[in-house]
Amino acid sequence: MNWLMKVHILDENDHDPVFSDGASLRTVRQTEGNRVGAVIARLTATDRDQGQNARVSYSIRPLDGTADNAFSVIADTGDLVANTRLDYETRREYRYELCSR
Numbered sequence: 001m002n003w004l005m006k007v008h009i010l011d012e013n014d015h016d017p018v019f020s021d022g023a024s025l026r027t028v029r030q031t032e033g034n035r036v037g038a039v040i041a042r043l044t045a046t047d048r049d050q051g052q053n054a055r056v057s058y059s060i061r062p063l064d065g066t067a068d069n070a071f072s073v074i075a076d077t078g079d080l081v082a083n084t085r086l087d088y089e090t091r092r093e094y095r096y097e098l099c100s101r
């Protein structure tokens with residue numbers, strides 16, 4: 001009798017997440033006067049690995065070095081939250097580096 005053999009290939013965590021549109025700049029437009037705590041956008045990145053190796057964790061870092069916390073991102077979901085009531089007359093642009101891992 002012949003025995004059979006199965007070889008299972010296991011996934012290595014060898015892919016990094018990429019933002020779904022592949023763009024290096026994501027522009028979010030939001031009207032002033034929002035509710036504090038409002039989710040104004042969702043970041044989505046994908047990772048070609050499997051299971052736990054495909055888990056994506058999101059974060060943002062202010063690009064201009066100021067430690068403002070006008071926005072935050074929920075690590076698990078990518079939801080971008082406005083932590084302050086935005087005011088066009090006070091500040092018209094915020095720049096962040098998007099991170100996923």
Ligand SMILES: [Ca+2]
Nearest residue numbers: 015047049053
């Ligand atoms: Ca991965």
Ligand SMILES: [Ca+2]
Nearest residue numbers: 011012014049
């Ligand atoms: Ca892999």
